[in-house]
Amino acid sequence: MNGRSKVNGKTPPPPQHRRASAPAPLPPVGRRTGRRRKRGNPLGKLLGLGALAAVVAGGIWAGKMFPKLLPGSSVRDILDLYNNPAKFFPKKDQITVLLIGKDYSYDKNYQRYTGKSSRADSIMLLSLDFKTRHVSALSIPRDTRVRVAGNTGKINATLSNDTYPGRGGPALLCEAVEDITGIKPDYYIAVKPDAVGNLVKELGGVDVETIDAIEYNDFKAGLHVKLPKGPVHIATADEAIGYCRYREIDPYVRNADGSAVFVGKDSRGVPLFKRKSPAEISALNQCQENGDTRRMVRQQNMIRAMIASGKRQILHADTLVDTALKQFDTNLERPQIFAIASLYRNTQPDQVASGTLAGAFEKHKPFFFIPDRRKTEALVQWLVYGDEKAANRVTTVAVQNATDISGAARRAAELLRAEGNFDADYVTDGPKTQATATTIQFTRAVNKPRAEMIAKLLGGGTVKKDLGPDRSGSLSENVPDITVVLGSDLAPRLGEQSALR
Template structure:
């Protein structure tokens, strides 16, 4: 028994030594006292705050006459607000489409990505804070080489596409060829994964003339909204891959790559404190969505016009932690598939008392013995699960291709309908 205790003690000491070496390297050779605070009191590094909001910006590429990339006066190619709840150990991300129309604090109206080229991260930050009444604590500007080098440092990441992605830009040196489905990709492929917006509609002949491609095989991955969703997916994938056992052993080397590729006002101890506090589950289960709105042309230019009411509710919910705003945001359709009278209206009334906005009640096209809840975006999974549990429904599914103009669809089958009638609800 004494031998067992000594072996365990030795194992603990070796483990502590390994943790100290690795963590102190990531934290910039911090003192033992600092490391203890990072692990035990991570909120001390954020003035006791329970929520930290970080603006993440990806620089766009410019190219000179020779086709060489440069980022001087570059616009923001990616704009994402990352909110880290240190108390609940949860994370959420809201993407802002780069063509979103805003009026910035400098009085200029136009696309939000232009604020970055005019006034850098500070003007972009001020624009978002004023637009949504939001406090942004820190920023991280990702260099144009970051995605490739960070993903390669991790040894690759897992992603999933909903359709094939094919695009070639010889001038920009961008070649994207990814199949449909779940796949393990390297750094160069990850760049294509997050930059893809459309398929080629023409090709160049040997004289450099554009020749239209016919027929064009379009992809479901086209468009800025799908692009922002892939960016969010990559953030989750990087967080999950960074905490695999093999990468934890290489944490110091990976951290060095990250700090070379990211310009941030977060210190190493702060970043480590966030990682310690949130852990694999907090970042890996990232709730993410894109500000709702609609794109269109004005004066010959394309703009994305926000749905102001829903966008504000989304920010209040995911970035400020207002749960009531989250319930108001969710658009719910309720269908009666039980063939029992009044159960859809009764269910809508119950959900309304909980703060949900039921926009439609109707009779389902087909009868069903079993009730179910369907949600369309990952950001609404928590709310869909809450509705499922509140109503006592067994089935919960995600269907991003649902034609319904609702975020959550509740179908009342015979099972729930009979229970409701029996209980008088």
């Protein structure tokens, strides 16, 4: 596995030997009674990774800062945190950390609360390799079907003690993650709902980018956020929360205070509110930021933005870390958190490899998300065990033919599938620009090695990064990880090969 270390004390078998059967279809866990939970709420309250990012990025590794951050520690411990941080994880070359974003729940009087009844609104498996300093993150949709504690249900409910009396909590959620991925996390970090907002505020803001305008309304929480399309400086806690939480359009017409416009009651006494016109709703449904998958991408982008901002905050590292540590519960010891910070002090935002569990939603209630076992296996092999060949299997490649030479794009896609194991397809009618040079464009830095591999397989091409916003996860676009535009330098040879078949 490219020299990667063991996880949970075991060396992973080759991908083709890691078979997992789908969970048996048992009745879904029953709903909670007596309390109402607001759906579609905080996915983005993100994530212990955000807190860790703040710790990593804050420069806490500077020797002069440790006495402030670890009061009572010995001089030797402080020096070890800087010079030998792996010491704080004996006999481990790699660890996995489950990052959990808690949601708010509402009681029958619509009063917001958190606690053992809260569900998980964000779930991310973080892998940290101490030898290579690789960092990777696998996002898991909250509606993913799992079988734990003798029941089949959605993974987000495993955090709730209401749904799993006496069992719900981080430990059960870790079991559920193991059911899906085969990996039982070594540690967990459970983050409070407003953690990201508080951290962004402490950082003095972060810079992100949207691919469409966002309007997020949570009247009960008093949160109303509008963000434009394009580069955005997130300056407030509300903007950070709205950026990370947004999932679907708001169909209602709003008053100035953000409340929905009341129009009366139906025959049963149920309040009715004014909805936007069908044309407005249809237009809003085309928003590229809609959906859970796109929301998870924004969470990953927020983490990178927090790292970038935090690297400029060395003089405020002590207050930054104090804020971060107040935002989460974890089974990591405080020195271990700072050891991780020291190990990854030089990590750049675009070096964090990330992916989202692949699969599909059921078309009937309770609308479970069913993971694609083959792709899940490949994602785990890549993101947790560092198998770059497995990464090819989950890397989507679109091949376009910019020439009039028939069959070149099809042959290129076939070659990439057969010899590189890429998830490659071709566009029959690509842009006929009569390009002379083939270009191989990747969307994120983590895809650069695979773009370079494609250039070798095809026998040429200029590799470059797409400088536009990260569009992965958007609903109305099937955005490939890598786009190949064949020019006249390679198309003739590929076209000849196609004609000979």
